[in-house]
Amino acid sequence: MAAPVMAGIPALKETHQQLKARMDKAVTDFKANLGSIRTGRASAQMLDQIRIDYYGTDTPLTQVAQITSPDANMLVVQPWDASLLNTIEKALRTSDLGFNPQNDGKLIRVPIPPMTEERRRDIVKHLNKVLEEHRTGIRNIRRDGNEIIKKSAKDKKISEDEEKRALDEIQKLTDEEIKRIEELARKKEVEVMQI
Known part of the structure; x- marks a missing residue:
């Protein structure tokens, strides 16, 4: 050739x-x-495309919080700055990923519903x-x-x-x-x- x-x-x-x-x-x-596309089990990468307003700057969620997956049906988002809890919760709710985050004042639990x-x-x-x-x-x-x-x-x-x-x-x-x-x-x- x-x-x-x-x-x-x-x-x-x-x-x-x-x-x-x-x-x-x-x-x-x-x-x-x-x-970042869901498959059925929880993965921290699922939130890679989520961005939040961090003091006027569009910032990836992964840069302002620790994201863990304690089990196959749950993600936990723990921001380094507690004042971001409501902003993060809103971003998760409004994403097209179908999440219903729960904010307890210290961290946000994101249950991963079973996929229909x-x-x-x-x-x-x-x-x-x-x-x-x-x-x-x-x-x-x-x-x-x-x-x-x-x-x-x-x-x-x-x-x-x-x-x-x-x-x-x-x-x-x-x-x-x-x-x-x-x-x-x-x-x-x-x-x-x-x-």
Whole structure:
């Protein structure tokens, strides 16, 4: 098999590395989103996407509180600043995760209700929405790369053949990255639908 054309031309190699890094970041972000999607047992990662107003700054809950999972059906949120209890409780209540937090004045208990068939389907719908957002993000990165390659060809920095091969490589990279996130989503969907 011939060496990738983008690796042979310094400017194209750099473009390829930048595109790969950006696509890998999108995959990493997708994995982080998957961690916050409920499966049926309590996990501290379920609250990773929750953000609160911390003195005027939109802050992840994980940066202002300790989150533990004492058992499979309960999360405990203990803020480092007790004045945040009501703010955290409100953020948990208004999230689309379906929680009913209980504030005892020192910490917040978050019972994880058993998942109904309907709730599982809602979670899979949410999973598919997140998947599509990340697919679109990867395609946008591909578009940016294609524009760089086409501009290089237009400016006569690369030949038409090199342009065609570089565009093919970008498409191949895009397909691989999308396949990675689709596989992750499939595994998560199986996990969510398990009873």
